[in-house]
Structures are given as structure tokens and as C-alpha cells.
Amino acid sequence: MLKKTKVLFAALAVSAPLMMGATSAWAGGLISIIVNDPANPYWLTEGNVAAAEAKKLGYDANVSAHKGDTNTESTLIDTAITNKSVAIILDPANADGSVGAVKKAVAANIPVILVNAEINQEGLAKAQLVSNNAQGAALGAQQWVQAIGEKGNYVELLGAPSDNNAATRSNGYESVLSQYPDLKKVGSQVANWNRTQGHDKMQSMLQATPDIQGVISGNDEMALGAIAALKEAGKLKNVKVGGFDGSPDAVAAIKAGELEYTVLQPVAIFSAKAVEQADNFIKKGSTGASSEKQLFDCFIITKDNVDKYTAPFVLSE
Known part of the structure; x- marks a missing residue:
């Protein structure tokens, strides 16, 4: 049986509107925040939380999106450099393809803090803050086995191969399901x-x-798409679906009895922490963290604790 996990997440300003473009007044300088695609509530929250934390610490904030395109990402980095950003918070578009964009910022003496996804080169970003995807995937797979039982046929939906998280989650699932x-x-x-x-x-x-x-799905969006297809085929009643992210739509699907669980990524925590570490580096020359790569454990949401979901990507005790 899974050990039931509870966590108290700080009430962060996840409902703040996503800003596209720089704000007017300079405070401690401009922090440029570059996310993937705010059409996905996960990345929307990532940008909103980071922007709110930057403002709280006395900075201007600018949120933009590359939508997984490395050329757009490179252009946004150029813009951040031109705008004399004091730091860049970046959710990289590609584990390999984003290395060059980070190098450009470093060459301009702008500290880069990565969130949510890694790049395949250490020593460039001042920090890389990501969910503990292997731990979260194992947690989700254990919950999924409880739902489906120890026998049956299943399929898997995988995320973008350019994102290391996709393979890490799939391997995490396999580590449990192979048993x-x-x-x-x-x-x-x-x-x-x-x-x-x-x-x-x-x-x-x-x-x-x-x-x-x-x-079993690598994220909630793919799981929700699978649920729609299963509904159309009249098969959802007899098929157990599991997700990963902890999105509001996934929580609604759990409440509706359509999704068995979702693995909550603590994006509201590490997005704020990334800005705190950027602030530390700007003021003190160090992030204050003991290592560049930092993992944040995930949590399971099921019908048993779904009512404790109090805001996007926030699970309260």
C-alpha cells in the first residue's frame, strides 16, 4: 500500500495574470521569465508564480513563452539581454538545443536559473530546479497498480523526446511495472x-x-486527451487512466471519477524558489543552494485527498 503523503504548500500568487511584455518601473532591475506554453496550466502557473515572487522581492518581471521552439527561445534570450535583465528564469525548450541560449546569457553576465527541465550541460546555469520525476513516476505507478490490479493490458503516452523528463518518467513507471x-x-x-x-x-x-x-501517461494533458478518446469509444468505464502534473483539469477529472490519480509536481514551490535563488545570486554572488541541480519531491492526488487541492498546483494539509 502507498504511504499517504501530505504536504503543506505555501499559498502563492498562482492566480496573478500572466504578463507579456516588460513592466514600466524599474525596482531591483528586470527578471526575465521564459516558460514553455502558458496554454498549459502548469506552465501558466510557473510563470505567474515566478513573476509574483520577483515583484515581491522588488524586481520588475517579464514573462514570455517559447512554446518548445529553440529559435524562439534564442530570440527571447536576446531580448532579455537587450533589456538588461539582471537574471533570467528559464524553462528550457530542449535539453541539448537550449545549451546555446543559456551560453549567450552567461556570456552577457546574466545569471540563468533553470526550472522544470534540465539542460545536458552543467556549470552554465546557476541552478537547475526540477521535480523529482523518477520519484514521482514511481509514486504514480504504484497508485496506478492499485487501481488496475496486477494483471492486464495497458498502453503508455509519452512526452516530448527533447525533454529529459519524458524518459525519466517513463523509466520510473517501468521500474515499478516491470515487477x-x-x-x-x-x-x-x-x-x-x-x-x-x-x-x-x-x-x-x-x-x-x-x-x-x-x-499510464507522462502528463495530465495527454491523459485528459486519452480520456476523451476512451469516452468516444465507450471504453472509459473499464479503463484506468493515470496522469502526472497536478493540473486543475486533472483534479476535476479525479472528482468526476474519470482519472484515477495525478502526480502533483511542486511547480508553485520551485518556481518561487528559483526567483529567491536568483535574488540571492544578484545580491550575494551565490544562490545559497548546495548544488546546481535540485530535486523537489512530488505528491499523489487521488479521490481520497483531492479536496485538499486549494489552488492550482497547491495541496494543503
Whole structure:
């Protein structure tokens, strides 16, 4: 049985509107925040929390989005340099492809703090703050086994291959599910963290392997797309679906009995912490952290504790 985990998350300003463009007055200087795609509530919260924390600490904040495109990311880094940013908070577009963008900022003597995803080179960013994806995936897989049982056919939806989190989560699932020989993975598809692609890939897997009892997904958006496809096929009642992120829509699906669980990433915690560490570096020349790479443990949300979800990506005790 899973050990029930409870955590108290600070009430952060996750409802603040996402800003596109610099604010007017300079306080401690401009912190440029570059997220992936604010159409996804996870990345929306990431930008909102970081911007709110920057303002709280006396900085201006500018939130923009690269939407997974490294060329756009590079342009946004150029803009941050031109705007004389005192720090950059970046959710990198690509583990390899974002290295050059970070190097440009470093060459301009602007400290870069990475959030949510890593790059495949250490010593450039002042810090890399990410969810403990391996721990979260193992936690989710254990909960998923409780839902589906120790026997059955299942499929997996994977995130973008350019994001190390996709492989880490998939490997974390495998580390648990491989212990159950009667659980058979009969299909897997890359759906790039996207709900529409999750729907379409689920449809194609249902056509190829209609006899499934479970779907395990690398994030909530893909899981929600799979749920829509399963509903259309009249199969959701007999298929258990698990997600990862802790998004408001996933929480609503848990309450509706459509999603078994979601793994909550503490994005509201590490987005604020990233700005705190940038502030420390600006003022003291050090982030104050003991290492560049920092992992933040994830938490499980099920029907048993879903009522403790008090704000986007915030689970209260």
C-alpha cells in the first residue's frame, strides 16, 4: 500500500495574470521569465508564480513563452539581454538545443536559473530546479497498480523526446511495472505533452489494441486527451487512466471519477524558489543552494485527498 503523503504548500500568487511584455518601473532591475506554453496550466502557473515572487522581492518581471521552439527561445534570450535583465528564469525548450541560449546569457553576465527541465550541460546555469520525476513516476505507478490490479493490458503516452523528463518518467513507471509480469504493455505513443495529440494517439492505439485495461501517461494533458478518446469509444468505464502534473483539469477529472490519480509536481514551490535563488545570486554572488541541480519531491492526488487541492498546483494539509 502507498504511504499517504501530505504536504503543506505555501499559498502563492498562482492566480496573478500572466504578463507579456516588460513592466514600466524599474525596482531591483528586470527578471526575465521564459516558460514553455502558458496554454498549459502548469506552465501558466510557473510563470505567474515566478513573476509574483520577483515583484515581491522588488524586481520588475517579464514573462514570455517559447512554446518548445529553440529559435524562439534564442530570440527571447536576446531580448532579455537587450533589456538588461539582471537574471533570467528559464524553462528550457530542449535539453541539448537550449545549451546555446543559456551560453549567450552567461556570456552577457546574466545569471540563468533553470526550472522544470534540465539542460545536458552543467556549470552554465546557476541552478537547475526540477521535480523529482523518477520519484514521482514511481509514486504514480504504484497508485496506478492499485487501481488496475496486477494483471492486464495497458498502453503508455509519452512526452516530448527533447525533454529529459519524458524518459525519466517513463523509466520510473517501468521500474515499478516491470515487477508485475502479468501487466503487459501492448502499445506506446509519443504525444508531446499535448491533449489533442493524446486524444489522437489514444484513438490509434485503441484501433490497434482494443483490449486494454489501463493507460499510464507522462502528463495530465495527454491523459485528459486519452480520456476523451476512451469516452468516444465507450471504453472509459473499464479503463484506468493515470496522469502526472497536478493540473486543475486533472483534479476535476479525479472528482468526476474519470482519472484515477495525478502526480502533483511542486511547480508553485520551485518556481518561487528559483526567483529567491536568483535574488540571492544578484545580491550575494551565490544562490545559497548546495548544488546546481535540485530535486523537489512530488505528491499523489487521488479521490481520497483531492479536496485538499486549494489552488492550482497547491495541496494543503
